[in-house]
Amino acid sequence: MSQPNGTSRPVVQLRKIHKSFGANHVLKGIDLTVGQGQHVVIFGPSGSGKSTLLRTANLLETPDSGSVWFEGKEYGAGIEGEDLPRGKARLLRQQIGMVFQQFNLFPHITALDNVALALRRVKRIKRDEAEHKAATYLDRVGLLDKLGAFPSQLSGGQQQRVAIARSLVMEPKVMLFDEPTSALDPELVGEVLAVMRDLAESGMTMVVVTHEMGFAREAGDLNIFMDEGVVVETGGRELYDHAREPRTRAFLQAIL
Amino acid sequence: MNPFLVIPVLAQARFRPEFIWENRDVFLGGVRLTVFIAIVAFALATVLGLGVALLRMSKNRLVAPIMAAYINIFRAIPLLVFVVFVYYGIAIQFDVRISAIQAGILVLTLQYSAWLGEIFRGGIQAVSDGQTQAALSVGMSRPQTFFRVVLPQAIRIVIPPTGNMFIGMIKDSSLVFIIGVPELFRVSSVMANRTFRYFEVYLGAVIFYLILTTAAYFGVKYLEKRFALVDVLTTRVRSPLARRRGVRLRMIQEAVASERESKSSGTATAL
Numbered sequence: 001m002s003q004p005n006g007t008s009r010p011v012v013q014l015r016k017i018h019k020s021f022g023a024n025h026v027l028k029g030i031d032l033t034v035g036q037g038q039h040v041v042i043f044g045p046s047g048s049g050k051s052t053l054l055r056t057a058n059l060l061e062t063p064d065s066g067s068v069w070f071e072g073k074e075y076g077a078g079i080e081g082e083d084l085p086r087g088k089a090r091l092l093r094q095q096i097g098m099v100f101q102q103f104n105l106f107p108h109i110t111a112l113d114n115v116a117l118a119l120r121r122v123k124r125i126k127r128d129e130a131e132h133k134a135a136t137y138l139d140r141v142g143l144l145d146k147l148g149a150f151p152s153q154l155s156g157g158q159q160q161r162v163a164i165a166r167s168l169v170m171e172p173k174v175m176l177f178d179e180p181t182s183a184l185d186p187e188l189v190g191e192v193l194a195v196m197r198d199l200a201e202s203g204m205t206m207v208v209v210t211h212e213m214g215f216a217r218e219a220g221d222l223n224i225f226m227d228e229g230v231v232v233e234t235g236g237r238e239l240y241d242h243a244r245e246p247r248t249r250a251f252l253q254a255i256l
Numbered sequence: 257m258n259p260f261l262v263i264p265v266l267a268q269a270r271f272r273p274e275f276i277w278e279n280r281d282v283f284l285g286g287v288r289l290t291v292f293i294a295i296v297a298f299a300l301a302t303v304l305g306l307g308v309a310l311l312r313m314s315k316n317r318l319v320a321p322i323m324a325a326y327i328n329i330f331r332a333i334p335l336l337v338f339v340v341f342v343y344y345g346i347a348i349q350f351d352v353r354i355s356a357i358q359a360g361i362l363v364l365t366l367q368y369s370a371w372l373g374e375i376f377r378g379g380i381q382a383v384s385d386g387q388t389q390a391a392l393s394v395g396m397s398r399p400q401t402f403f404r405v406v407l408p409q410a411i412r413i414v415i416p417p418t419g420n421m422f423i424g425m426i427k428d429s430s431l432v433f434i435i436g437v438p439e440l441f442r443v444s445s446v447m448a449n450r451t452f453r454y455f456e457v458y459l460g461a462v463i464f465y466l467i468l469t470t471a472a473y474f475g476v477k478y479l480e481k482r483f484a485l486v487d488v489l490t491t492r493v494r495s496p497l498a499r500r501r502g503v504r505l506r507m508i509q510e511a512v513a514s515e516r517e518s519k520s521s522g523t524a525t526a527l
Contacts, residue, residue, distance in 0.1 A: 106390070106405055110487070144513060147505050
């Protein structure tokens, strides 16, 4: 499951991403290439821009400048001097799944409908088929018995597993995880990480922003330390024990 | 004979509660028009209010302030003044051919669209931004996101305050009496002035308004219950629709479970 950095076929490529919120320059020209089947872990202090970077990959955050390349097409604002045709954000998002820190399940519909909604409305699959497929994915995350439950009736860990199923059911080529376990009680982190491990083993391309260093060490093929809107250091698994940059070392020491 | 002397004399007459019952047809005629005005004006105000709310949230630098002004103006004019102004001040003066009932409905609609617009905006904005992001992240369009994810949640939030507004509408519809619309209050006051049975007549009006607003209250409660979220698999449900949904979900569950089983037993024999 581990490809060395950069040898596999690229799936997503972020180029020269800049983003500011008012006077706050959050991303300062980030480049990132994610290869097929690669598991990328992004870590760093809060406010370093890692979540914003992740969200530009499916254009939930539109970069001020910079380009998102995905499967042969360019998306996003673009780079000055380049004149390439731009794809629609919606089409990009249909092929990239995202899991949020706060789960963001739709509270007014059941777990089953949460998973089936996009199948029916985006892929226009008929109700019977969509619900059956949704149930299969809920089964995959171990929640077949919770089909009829509403999000408020589920624990945080269960909600996050439904959210993962909701993304997976669209059969994305890449999955983005934005601190998927940070909002969970400690005893519920394990069940979500277990699902993520399964997914990693199945060969899914993943980009994960996380503070779970245990997961990062075992799954991270490419590990990226970000601080103040720039990539400070990247590396393979050895990064966690042999960081070159003092800033990386200081951060790792503080959290391990 | 001084006609003013008649009033105290009659007022001392014995209280006759049956007077209300005897004149029920007059009251009910007024009730019918009150209900008609309230429902029509409220329905129009709901549609208009949703538009007001959406435009008020527009990012357009021209539209949002115009809608803010719309809300402030129509909310600020006293309803009674507004009714008189539109009907006598505009319709009669400039010979605009609208009936008193139409004028009344127009005024109620405009004022309530401003109130409802603010309620709806609050409801829509109360739905967290994460909901929109999650919907977009699975590839839904902006309109799909609004109608499938944001609006259904906003509706649940605004049912109680909107119900309050409907009860307010029933009461406020009495103000169109001033332009001669024969709704409940108008027919009551005409009856009172004719019969001098002020106590009985206005008691009757009070009772009928109470009946109307109480009915509206129970209607709102029903809606809240109707929109409540119930797990049909683990809760005893009474409605046939929910029961059928429960049966369906159970069938899906069993189908998926047996598929999983046949798959795992298949690999077991292969090994």
